[in-house]
Amino acid sequence: MKFCRILLQATSFIAVLVIILCVRGEVIFCAEIQEKAVQFIKKIEIRGTHRISPAAIKSSIRAKEGDRYNPLTISQDVDAIWSMGFFDNIEVELEELKDGLKLIFVVTERAVIDEIQFVGNEKIKTKKLEKQIEVKKGDYLKYYLLKLDEDKIKELYIKKCFSRVQVHAESKTVDGKTIVIFNIDEGPKVRISRIAFEGNTGFKRRKLLKLMETKQKRFPAFIFPGRFDAKKFEADVEKIKEFYMNNGWLDVDVGWEIAYRDDDRQMYITLHVKEGERYSVENLTIEGAALFTDGELKNKLKLQEGGPFFLDAVEKDTYQLRLMYGEQGYITTVVKEKHTFSSEGAKVNVLFTIEEKNRYYIEKIKITGNDKTRDNVIRRELTFYPGEKLDTEKIRDSQRRLTNTGYFDMQSGMPAGINFEQGSESDKQNVLVDVKEGRTGMLRFGGGFGANVGVFGDISYTDRNFDVTDLPKSWDDFLQGNAFRGAGEVLTLRFSPGFNRTEIMASLTNPSVFDSPYSAGVSLFDYLRWYRKYAQKEMGSSVSVGREIQRSFFVKLTPEFDVIDITKRDDTENTPQDVLDAEGSYLKAGMTLSANINRTDNIYAPAKGYQGESSIEVAGLDVDIVKYKFQATKFNTLFEVPKWGKHVLSYGGTFGIVKSTSGDVVPIFERYYAGGYGSIRGFRFRGVSPVDEKTGDQIGGDVLMLMSTEYLVPIYKDMVRAAIFVDSGKADESISDINFDRFRLSSGFGLRFNVPFLGRSTISIDYGIPIIKKDKDDTQAFTFNFGGGSSF
Template sequence: MKFRKVLLQAASLIVVLVITLCFWHTGVLSAVTQEKTTRIIKKIEIKGNHRISTAAIKSSIRVKEGDPYDPQMVSQDVDAIWSLGFFDNIEVSLEEIPAGLKLVFLITERTVIDEIQFQGNTRIKTKKLKKQIEIKQGDYLKQYLLKFDEDKIKELYIKKCFYRVQVHAETKVVNGKTVVIFNIDEGTKVRIARIAFKGNKGLKRRKLLKQMETRQKHFPTFIFPGRFDQRKFQSDIDKVKEFYMNNGWLDVDVGWEIAYSDDDSKMYITIHIKEGERYYVESLQVNGAALFTEEELKQKLKLQEGGPFFLDAVEKDTYQIRLTYGEQGYITTAVKEKHTFSSEGAKVNVSFTIDEKDRHYIEKIKITGNDKTRDNVIRRQLTFYPGEKLDTEKIRDSQRRLANTGYFDMESGMPAGINFEQGSEPNKQNILVEVKEGRTGMLRFGGGYGANVGAFGDVSYTDRNFDVTDLPKSLNDFVQGNAFRGAGEILTLRFSPGFYRTEIMASLTNPSVFDSPYSAGISLFDYLRWYREYQQQIIGSRVSGGREIQRDFFVRLSPEFDIIDINRRDDKEDTPQDVLDVEGSHLKAGVTLSANIIRIDNIFMPARGYDGESSVEVAGLDVDIVKYKFQTTKYNTLFEIPKWGKHVVAYGGSFGVVESTSGSEVPIFERFFAGGYGSIRGFEYRGVSPIDEKTDDQIGGNVLLLLNAEYLVPIYRDIIRAAVFVDSGKADKSVSDISFDHFRLSTGLGLRLSIPFLGRSTISLDYGIPVMKEDGDETQSFSFNFGGGSSF
């Protein structure tokens, strides 16, 4: 009973408290409501603003004079003012005034930069630093941008090899103006003087350096400045390690240290290598092959039993097996590779398991994207046909042939793509040839300069995809390029006047008459050339007929009729007798049998493959000669650095012999000369040949021998390339002089600029130094060529 009584008393007390609290809360709410209804904003003021107008600030807030005071709405208005981005601080205050409140927004405006200064910069001009930074005079001061600009200035200095540069930004008020000052401690310019390797017993330093973008300073310094970039160097270390692993050293460890000279101007990098053991292939197996024997497939693999285990060869050999099957039509062949490490030393067991599946055949060939080029023009470049087995090697070759026609957009990266599509049966595939039309016609108004031909103008039109039968239906068709297009014919119209030569030419060639392997062409020309000793004009016509004997191998027969006029330019006493002997007009009727092969990856900028041409010309009437010429060039890509370009070596030679069939001397205008661009750089055009004993003028020879080699180094992709070259050769009197006696030799450096808006023209600048020369030779160190030269 007593417990119940206590419980009842407690419950009564709780009820009383609850009722009391309810009455108190109601009173508070009533008081707040009463306060809201009585606290009215009578006045709004903006203080502290100088540059930003009061009207502009008030237009961004929602509270108005006469509204009840609402703290939440005022807070939202503070955010709205802040979002204008002009202020560093905003405060709100309330003042009691008669019949209400005064709401005050106290604003601190952001500082405006009146001036930007740089102190301590002696190696980089202030003008260049101002372009580097983000903040500008008149901007509002933002501390995070100052920090950002400090880093940008450091980046610029580091690119200039000032790795220890220090930059600190500060702000000062001078005469009432806000000045931002970048204090720069440039430090010493540092170049990489040496990159050394320690511990590299298995791989030579030269091979390891090829894996790196970081280079020590050496000539020419504009290509190899010895600049150090921390991010690139770290990537280089990873590449060196990967290179070791790809050559069998799977446990390699690579570290480095950097030291400086006493004056901090030279950086010495030492890369430490712990090679570990080299892994070798203990066993190599190929399982599941029925089409080929195991030995046939093993011969195609980079990995060999007993040889080093190349980590990258695992993927390459897998691809090579699939490629081998793809050439036989087994394009869905699956290859699984497995390698396990032996328990006995650094040995690896490698196995390839092949699931051959079915052979595929070509059902249809579908061509898309050719709005102007005819289907048959594209199909005649393909080396595969419907009904035959699908051969991936033929597909790659066809893709190369299509790209080299020049019909399609070479700047797109993929002017002609070839893909597969499932045919009507499981073992049949449709081939999809997708092309992107390019600009094949080029109307040119301009000119150029060649070391061999001097300055010249050029008004020309060339179309590699012309169609003489595609007449325009309207003027609009002609203007928009919808006429005379799509048959793959080559039209050239040219008028090219110059100081040393003038040329007028019109030619039309059909490389595949009626889609056959036969070609036909015709050309008319008027060629005027001024030499030092005489003036030569050739007016003539040429027709040609040819055939593609094998893939990329062509034979042509070209009859030609010319009228040749020779006029001396000096007095008789100063003119070589060889010129006087041929002065006047000559008729020449001849025929040329030529054969040429073009197997290069890109006809405009070759990096792999070879090309060559051989010709025999027999002429009669007033010019009785037999002339034989041979020329070939081979291109090899040594290596390719991503985002930089290909390092290409090109080498080749030329050989020529001309003989008279009438027993008289070969006319001077049919003889060979050496020297100049495209021949032996470092010598003048036609500056190497036998000379007239009386006048010391070059009079040409009956024999020509040339050997050339050039190493092309990309500076900026394929647009700017440097060249190192060696040229040698001679032009001699007669066939009995065919030897390496009296050879001239030159070497030098060059620059190649292939600018996209210039089309396929290349600017070439070469500096050649004659190393071996003869008395009477005429030298010329610089040779410059732009816009091509003569067709002859």
């Protein structure tokens, strides 16, 4: 015990002594620092500069000669010198003088690139590589940019199918010059010859290939070159896994192996799929629902008891339940999902918990962003009103209607946004409609070419948001576009001269007279069209009155009066008798009843939905006919590749009948013809119809039947798309020919270009191959259309 006490006392004494020494040392150290800190900077010196002047560095720092020395200020000055971007290293040194300190910044300047070399590039020219990289001759050498340029060169080679390329950048100093060298090992040009799957019993190879951005080489090679990109391929493998999991195979695993043939130029990829068991829904339970019954809610869900467990359906069904409540005004209802795995095999128990909140009603509708468009023009497109329950389905429909008006900026991504804010009472919400004004008026000086109309000029002005009563207050008011705007009227003025057709037209349409569902319009026109055997001149006017019967469903009645002149062409021989019989001048008074429906997601570039139009025309005076025509198209998005575009399949048809009411034959200028752009591609415009027995010329028929299927594949988003199509149809003599006899068939491919600065015009190039044709048909492989134009 005594020994322990002595040991404890000794330990205590040593600890006290250590503390005293430490405190004393700290005091001495702090005193030294304080002594130095209170010293003044007598001189600032810059060392190591060659190209950068010391004055430039001194101007960037805060420390000045005569200032008190402050370590924090010096640290900030080092950061300021770094930010100049000219140096690889910066050090600070202090020298004591008799009356102060000398502050020295020692810098190491970055080298300036005197030359850039590429070694090993045989397949890609040096000039193209120089455009690809960031570093340039005369720049300061930055090593991180060299690493980025290595990747850029690799990307360029991979696009050219050199997937095994290796790039290494280095810098050397030769005779005082700094040279950057990109060493390139191009490797062989590799193309994917085959992508195979093993173990995929749940889905066919074709289905899985559609999920992949990686494609094997096939025709046409400029679209499907068989390029292998390791990053994209790894992402494709994850897509396949995600696709299996979304369809119930939660334990799926996907591996792969790659083999090469033909001197490593042909790549063969095999993906090994281990599907595992497909999970099913054992129990589906919904708790907390009072507004709807369990049966009503479950009928809207993709997940069903006993059915497969779709992983992606969890989120979709949660959204669907919120949507059902949102349509009834319960926009704050909370829906939570929880799924647990059963202990008995590959089964899942799914539980949806619903917290029903208050129902909301619309108090006010506030519109912002409309500098030129009147409030009433926007409000008439809304399908919801103050005082009624807030319906999210009507909100989405109204947003689509506003977008399709074309009044607002389509390039903004959100031309018409709709949000909510709290109203004056707890169960009231204000609806905020925010629009972004776009250019609705387009003055165009140009022209175009159409396979149906030939070359034509175009001087036109179109305004979809015109206001005939908004007179300008000054000349500047007119020039700046602040006049004749905002009422939603559609004005079109056009003068379009051409070799095959000349058109003069003026029209004004009010789509909602006094904000009612009724529309009204007036049009004046003068057409001159040269056909192969005759010229047709038509001058006339029309008025129209229409009404919106249901959402996006319109009917219209259009009285029209025309003066028609038919003249045989003097430069042709063997004129058909039908042309000779029709020569002369005609007065035509007609009445057309038409119905139009458009339920597409976008009227300019539809990807889903349908559209259709039906019309019946009754005419008298010198032209006694009844003409009926029906046309419809359906659009389906097969799938969408993120950041790339939608794969869209469209199909539809046209049916028309024309009959004389006077007992005479239908005049040749009122008959139906087939062939050309918008009809049967692969055949010339008006190249399919009954023919004159003596001359072999197309003279038209009383019946038109067309069918078309087109598949659009995005090449670059929605701006450049490839098209694969199948067209069929005929124009036949009489109503008794309404059958599938004498049908023509063609197939082919094409390109669609939607260029932003061209407005809503689309350049269409198609190559059609007639598969079924008749001896007297006129064929034409290429059809090109740019700039629109009537096919009159």
